[in-house]
Amino acid sequence: xxxxxxxxxxxHRGTGFLARGHDHRRCVDAAxxxxxxxxxxxxxxxxxLRRRVLELxxxxxxPLGAYQILxxxxxxxxxxxxxxxxxxxxFLVAQGLVHRIESLNAFVGCAHPGESHVSQLLICRACGxxxxxxxxxxxxxxxxxxxxxxxxxxxxxxxxxxxxxxxxIGADPE
Amino acid sequence: xxxxxxxxxxxHRGTGFLARGHDHRRCVDAAxxxxxxxxxxxxxxxxxLRRRVLELxxxxxxPLGAYQILxxxxxxxxxxxxxxxxxxxxFLVAQGLVHRIESLNAFVGCAHPGESHVSQLLICRACGxxxxxxxxxxxxxxxxxxxxxxxxxxxxxxxxxxxxxxxxIGADPE
DNA sequence: CCTGGAAATGTTATATTATAACATTCCGCC
DNA sequence: GGCGGAATGTTATAATATAACATTTCCAGG
Ligand SMILES: [Zn+2]
Ligand SMILES: [Zn+2]
Ligand SMILES: [Zn+2]
Ligand SMILES: [Zn+2]
Numbered sequence: 001x002x003x004x005x006x007x008x009x010x011x012h013r014g015t016g017f018l019a020r021g022h023d024h025r026r027c028v029d030a031a032x033x034x035x036x037x038x039x040x041x042x043x044x045x046x047x048x049l050r051r052r053v054l055e056l057x058x059x060x061x062x063p064l065g066a067y068q069i070l071x072x073x074x075x076x077x078x079x080x081x082x083x084x085x086x087x088x089x090x091f092l093v094a095q096g097l098v099h100r101i102e103s104l105n106a107f108v109g110c111a112h113p114g115e116s117h118v119s120q121l122l123i124c125r126a127c128g129x130x131x132x133x134x135x136x137x138x139x140x141x142x143x144x145x146x147x148x149x150x151x152x153x154x155x156x157x158x159x160x161x162x163x164x165x166x167x168x169i170g171a172d173p174e
Numbered sequence: 175x176x177x178x179x180x181x182x183x184x185x186h187r188g189t190g191f192l193a194r195g196h197d198h199r200r201c202v203d204a205a206x207x208x209x210x211x212x213x214x215x216x217x218x219x220x221x222x223l224r225r226r227v228l229e230l231x232x233x234x235x236x237p238l239g240a241y242q243i244l245x246x247x248x249x250x251x252x253x254x255x256x257x258x259x260x261x262x263x264x265f266l267v268a269q270g271l272v273h274r275i276e277s278l279n280a281f282v283g284c285a286h287p288g289e290s291h292v293s294q295l296l297i298c299r300a301c302g303x304x305x306x307x308x309x310x311x312x313x314x315x316x317x318x319x320x321x322x323x324x325x326x327x328x329x330x331x332x333x334x335x336x337x338x339x340x341x342x343i344g345a346d347p348e
Numbered sequence: 349c350c351t352g353g354a355a356a357t358g359t360t361a362t363a364t365t366a367t368a369a370c371a372t373t374c375c376g377c378c
Numbered sequence: 379g380g381c382g383g384a385a386t387g388t389t390a391t392a393a394t395a396t397a398a399c400a401t402t403t404c405c406a407g408g
Contacts (some may be wrong), residue, residue: 077370083388122327142334149190156333157334253359
């Protein structure tokens with residue numbers, strides 16, 4: 001093993017909360033790169049604004065509200081207004097690059113863009129971070145239940161609020 | 175079997191969407207009666223206002239927004255204002271008599287008050303009705319998943335949007 | 349009964365979230 | 379270069395939710 005190899009990092013895809021000290025730039029870079037590829041493949045335009053909003057949302061693993069995004073944009077884009085943000089996130093959500101967390105009125109980067117999946121979010125009420133999981137057991141169960149009910153599900157969402165492992169053991173939430 | 179027995183009605187508890195022609199007064203009466211009992215047992219006060227708001231929410235199986243409730247209240251309670259409604263629904267939600275549907279900013283009567291359960295709601299985007307189901311498979315799956323993630327869930331919610339059986343077969347949504 | 353104090357409701361004002369409507373700019377395409 | 383649709387800018391307003399303080403209601407205890 002070379003001592004200069006890149007440090008290990010658990011992938012950010014679907015494995016729950018990441019360690020506090022993880023190299024978050026890799027999360028951001030991977031997300032932006034993935035988004036570029038997906039949008040190119042779909043012939044939709046990941047414009048500068050949309051890319052920047054995606055980057056802001058990926059700024060951390062804490063969901064970001066529309067007006068928080070707006071505030072961040074204002075410094076660099078004087079004309080930014082609510083529709084600026086809402087239109088960008090509408091695009092990002094439609095492309096499956098971002099999830100809207102209904103119970104928070106906030107947005108978080110999707111950990112599985114381009115893969116069909118049910119959004120399953122664990123939201124820590126201590127540190128505020130949200131982790132997306134993609135457990136096929138849950139998707140299967142949902143499919144069975146809706147089928148049993150004769151319900152044709154178009155989209156569904158699972159949101160759980162509680163304490164992540166770190167915050168349970170009394171770690172500093174920040 | 176006596177010919178004068180009450181007509182059969184599928185219980186409203188956890189069985190999905192009810193038939194169009196079901197005797198909805200029985201849903202309402204059962205819900206209000208159950209609420210009285212629960213509140214008495216818990217020594218909390220189901221005041222006139224709270225009872226009335228619960229009755230309004232149970233007015234149909236379509237989720238009701240806070241300002242729709244307010245509009246209905248205004249005719250009978252001149253001083254009604256947003257806090258009137260929000261405080262009443264806060265109580266009803268805290269007592270588990272009503273669920274808030276985050277994706278709609280609306281409220282619907284709980285089909286399983288007093289029973290510990292995960293809110294699982296199927297929302298028809300054609301007729302607007304919401305059906306609560308209580309499938310133990312889903313609760314179990316959620317428990318396993320959160321446990322695997324080391325997450326201590328405090329509450330969680332499942333919301334699915336799609337088409338109920340009636341609306342799939344082209345029935346008049348109303 | 350009366351009454352102290354907490355809970356509930358009334359009342360006014362405002363914060364937060366989201367969208368409508370129309371103008372302008374951008375950008376690929378011819 | 380200029381046509382046309384998509385994206386963004388701009389202004390205004392709608393829809394949802396809460397803060398803060400005043401008043402009323404309701405009991406439990408005297
Ligand atoms: Zn990260
Ligand atoms: Zn996702
Ligand atoms: Zn009914
Ligand atoms: Zn319920």
